[in-house]
Amino acid sequence: MSDTVSEKPAGGPDEAVMGRLSRLDRFLPVWIVIAMAVGLVLGRTWSDLTDALDSFTVGSVSVPIAIGLLVMMFPVLAKVRYSETRRVTGDRRLLGASLVMNWLVGPALMFALAWLLLPDLPEYRTGLIIVGLARCIAMVLIWNDLACGDREAAAVLVAINSVFQVVAFAALGWFYLQTLPGWLGLSTTSADFSVRAITASVLVFLGIPLVAGFATRTIGERAKGRDWYEGTFLPRLGPWALYGLLFTIVLLFALQGDAVTSNPLDVVRIAIPLLAYFGITFGLGMLIGRRLGLGYAKTATLAFTAAGNNFELAIAVAIGTFGVTSGQALAGVVGPLIEVPVLVGLVYVSLWARRFFPQTEGVRP
Numbered sequence: 001m002s003d004t005v006s007e008k009p010a011g012g013p014d015e016a017v018m019g020r021l022s023r024l025d026r027f028l029p030v031w032i033v034i035a036m037a038v039g040l041v042l043g044r045t046w047s048d049l050t051d052a053l054d055s056f057t058v059g060s061v062s063v064p065i066a067i068g069l070l071v072m073m074f075p076v077l078a079k080v081r082y083s084e085t086r087r088v089t090g091d092r093r094l095l096g097a098s099l100v101m102n103w104l105v106g107p108a109l110m111f112a113l114a115w116l117l118l119p120d121l122p123e124y125r126t127g128l129i130i131v132g133l134a135r136c137i138a139m140v141l142i143w144n145d146l147a148c149g150d151r152e153a154a155a156v157l158v159a160i161n162s163v164f165q166v167v168a169f170a171a172l173g174w175f176y177l178q179t180l181p182g183w184l185g186l187s188t189t190s191a192d193f194s195v196r197a198i199t200a201s202v203l204v205f206l207g208i209p210l211v212a213g214f215a216t217r218t219i220g221e222r223a224k225g226r227d228w229y230e231g232t233f234l235p236r237l238g239p240w241a242l243y244g245l246l247f248t249i250v251l252l253f254a255l256q257g258d259a260v261t262s263n264p265l266d267v268v269r270i271a272i273p274l275l276a277y278f279g280i281t282f283g284l285g286m287l288i289g290r291r292l293g294l295g296y297a298k299t300a301t302l303a304f305t306a307a308g309n310n311f312e313l314a315i316a317v318a319i320g321t322f323g324v325t326s327g328q329a330l331a332g333v334v335g336p337l338i339e340v341p342v343l344v345g346l347v348y349v350s351l352w353a354r355r356f357f358p359q360t361e362g363v364r365p
Helices: 017-021 028-045 051-053 063-079 083-090 092-117 122-133 140-146 149-181 195-224 226-237 237-261 264-292 297-309 309-324 327-356
Strands: none
Touching: 017 149, 017 264, 028 237, 028 297, 028 327, 063 140, 063 149, 063 195, 063 226, 063 309, 083 149, 083 195, 092 122, 092 149, 092 264, 092 297, 122 149, 122 264, 122 309, 122 327, 140 149, 140 237, 140 297, 140 327, 149 195, 195 226, 195 309, 226 237, 237 264, 237 327, 264 297, 264 327, 297 327, 309 327
């Protein structure tokens, strides 16, 4: 996607943005459905595939999935104009709203939905609460970019989420699984969270591509200038983000396709609170950003960073704490399987909602 500026009459359809999307971007839902189907077929027909992929694990990090996520994130982080991130850190409205949405509203909402909709399924309920605690530091960059959000703001908010994830994840897990249920007279769950696993997730899935993206832009601009970097290099690099996304989706469905297809009714039960969570969180983010006057680009970034989750961390924590065949692990797996198509749909919702924002700001599609 190019770094051009789009201006259109207020209230009109966002045809200019959609028209500039490449064929790969425009038909992304189709490619994702195909990737899901391919993954399911591979998982069901290739009996040794799961064991083969699981053998490539370093600590709690799946190497194949890590490769897919790194390929996905690097082009997006290479697009970020790091010299402009200071304007984001000075926007207290955006930073404050993001912290509230990610670390107060998000976990509390998932806790409430899990208890309301899964009162009879404690393992799935615990798994969903863990998903709600794992704030997104990876795939959200793709959705934000497709929705023409603010790249610099996304990079800053993701970095803040990563820090909070390391220092607050275990404490919040204890609060939502032990303390709060006890206060409310509900059953509690014991869980030990590995700080090492959380830190490894942040370093691998954010640290590596962030350093690579920063170094690529710095070296590229110094060697050839910004015009060449953004006009020639980035358009060639850009499609690899979606290639990495599709590769990751195939792996996820291949690894967990058997568990998902073997428990269709359970998947439906888990999917219902997830659908509600993504829709409510995204909608709140858009309304809050509109109310605060953040403009479309920052509002879209606020909404997507609040709605997304760090599925790799959630799955790793659930498996490491409760076991690979546990209900908590299945709930963690269903998380991204629901999140991916839903957030793709929300990209189009976001672009449609752009008409309700002032059109004086430049947005880079």
